[in-house]
Amino acid sequence: MKVQNKNIVVTGAGGGMGRQLVLALLNKGAGVAAIDINKEALDETASLAGKNGTNLSCYVLDITNNLAVIETVDVILKQFKTIDGLINNAGIIQAFVGVNELDYDKIDRVFNVNFWGTLYLTKAFLPHLLTRPEAHIVNVSSMGGFMSFPTQTIYGASKAAVKILTEGLYAELKDSAVRVTVIHPGAIATNITVNSGLAGPAVDAGNSKNEGMALSPVIAADLIIKAMEKNKFRATIGKDAWVLDKLYRLSPKIATNFIGKMMKKSLARQGS
Template identity: 30%
Template sequence: MNKKVFITGASSGIGLACADVFAREGYDLLLASRRIDKLHAIATDIQVQYGVQVQVIGLDVQDKQMVSKVWDELPESWREIDILINNAGLSQGLEPIQDGDTDDWDRMIDTNVKGLLYVTRKVAPHMQARNGGHIINIGSIAGKEVYPNGNVYCASKHAVDALSKAMRIDLLPYNVKVTCVAPGAVETEFSIVRFKGNVDKAKQVYTGFEPLYAIDVAEAIWFAASRPAHVNVNDLLLMPTAQANSTTFSKKITT
């Protein structure tokens, strides 16, 4: 029987790249996203290419009742998760704190912090009962540093960093590994979501340098997940070569 990985936010970006990498390595996939139609198409492609089992669920991690209902309705075999990748997350807006949209703040905190907690609360007891598992939380350079106008998004990713450390302590007696993977600039839908569909503005974020791509982060996640039983990668900070920290980039001038 194949091992199982549960990936939230699996319909695009890092989550989708993780689905491909873990399927390549022989894992069965439990894929969650709000975009269930897209997940069905992804599942078909992966099953044809890799021959693994794929279960898809429509899930908004912000919704505590939905998380509970969807999880409890899963067949028992799909609740025996070997690896949980808490990938679902987003940023909304890029304004100074005094001009921030409180609805944006709520969405970031509800998704990046509370959503991660709701999903973990369902999966972790099964790992505890089986005396093993691995939780991989997708953080950010924004969880290591703060940057201008990043305020609440940075706070939410600092929370992911802190929660990863706390989970590692709480789950240590049960042989459950916890890893926090913190990427720098990754060219996915992230900036499109941040700028609420403004594609031109989103493209400017990655102009003049080569960012990370989703597959780069997925391969780093696989590295952490594939270490021997006695090895845990606690924290992995992954940056483009052209990025030194959250605000310093080596950019070529383009015309």
């Protein structure tokens, strides 16, 4: 589905990939309903939109609150009249600890944002999307959604749930006008650590160049929109996600052991 002259909803629009998705969609001539829990972050996104801001509306929403989601979707539909696309981008990570050390409230929070938030928005918009001549749902999973990353096990499980949800939706909606794409980003230079309530350095998410080994969210957003416009079933974003996807397909055990070693080294460096 080409995004020009379409109205598209983006969650997690206050920063990182979400912000860059909003700005890129506006540049391509789309109308955007931007959703985020952080009003100040949304205001900054709106400010960065500049002259394209006339095609942008912002909505402060806690996507883990299903009643609030339903109410906000009603407001969006009344304002835009038609919505053609939904990009479920909002997500958080967990603290870098094992399952044994992770409290249940932290586990619930990760699943509430990553999985339930995605499901709530999808369920709320789907009846309307099914009435459109063409429509598209894009759900952002993770490379942690197709293979395990120790000390991010709950995060990975929530993103694996997004993967299966998306692939199931694809099969259920295959004979409709609604296309469905699952996205598996690798390391992206965003402030997801800080936005997840964890300690970490701030990142210049607007930098169009790579941040070390991490891919710029500007480039990531462009690749996600291209996957959407090409109606791809799935897309890996970043060389790391592409390589690990191939390695996991070759041998899940070897891939799991490899990532385990890399995670141990990374955590050791952070602790030193």
